[in-house]
Amino acid sequence: MSETSFTPLSRKDMARRVAQDIPEGWYVNLGIGIPTMVADYVPLEREVVFHSENGVLGMGPAPGPDDADPWLINAGKQLVTLRRGGAYVHHADSFAMIRGGHLDLCVLGAFEVAENGDIANWATSANDTAPAVGGAMDLAAGAKRLWVVMEHVTKDGRPRLVESCSYPLTAMRSVRRIYTNLAVIDVTARGFEVVEMAPGLGFDELQAKTGARLHMSKEAG
């Protein structure tokens, strides 16, 4: 492989990069995995209100050893805290926040995203015996905007950004922006638009790792 010299982003750097783009005042739901880590990079003084599907609005970081409360968990069933100003709701109200379009942003992981915004993130094949969907379909269909954070290719090098998803869909035409370890890419009417690339990475090299045509965003210059 004759590749130019560049450093892909680490998982932490990907989470940090997503966090940069979340402004104060947004209500945000973070999925499991790298998305959960995004909260670590939003400083408390930038007031972003995190929502957890199990009925927590205004979720704070993991508790210290002395203030752990077994009655307070997040969607990943990890112990969390409630920030000043936070509130508890029941499941139907929690999903009314999601499905009623009240969340400014949802960040999810994914297996694949297609150039029309289709997302596949809940089942790896149509024959999967008992896939678990949780709140993914509600979030993908309901939030005002959906961002995906994921590795640019699979472990064996296959592109995750594709012309059309091969895995079962979570939602159609819903992804707005994708953050990978190689690039930030918008989903637009003409397809994937590259907004930003890892330092040292060339456009052609990025295209070679992508399963659909890339366009250069005017923003990226």
Next chain:
Amino acid sequence: MINKIVRDMAEAMQGIADGSTVLVGGFGSVGQPDALIEGLIEQGATDLTVVANNAGTGRVGLAKLMELGRVRKIICSFPRSAGSVVFEELYKAGKLELEIVPQGTLAERMRAAGAGVPAFYTPTGYGTLLTEGKPTAEFDGTPCVLEKALPGDVALIQAHHADRWGNLTYRRSGRNFNPVMAMAAKLAVAQVDEVEPLGTLDPEAVVTPGIFVGRVIRVPLAAG
């Protein structure tokens, strides 16, 4: 005098029939009515349809009820999680029917049942495997699927404080599915930490008013 506080578990479980649809509260283990599930195991009803977010873990509680062959069908959003061994075994062996429902659709189907709404349209799940064959319609350019209300014969729920009218408060994220399940069932049975004298619960703090609750049993929290 209205008194929904029952004396013992046998009274709490009385009349739950074979073939019932049982709504079971909780998200993971938080807000899950462990004592009531044990009570149902003792009571003996079988051929049950269970509605719960998860499909049980380990070999206790919901997993034990399934392992005993008492559950015909489970309706949930997230069956497979760490430790859901009994579910995996029964499902693979073809001994358990499974209906997977997006979590918000699951909550809303029960809320609808409780509110007298027989069905509703939602964009969630449109164009996916989970909604294949369901009627669709477009509203203001948004394609939607028709989802039916999901009523229960019985709801087994967990709450914090109660009074003899069945008014309930909850603890933090332990609230989760419990209030909507109470609304959606013909009979809601609540397991609570404490029973307070009528008139002492702050009316502003009551989340489930007694109209949705049939029976209350006090199950003190285990020490520690």
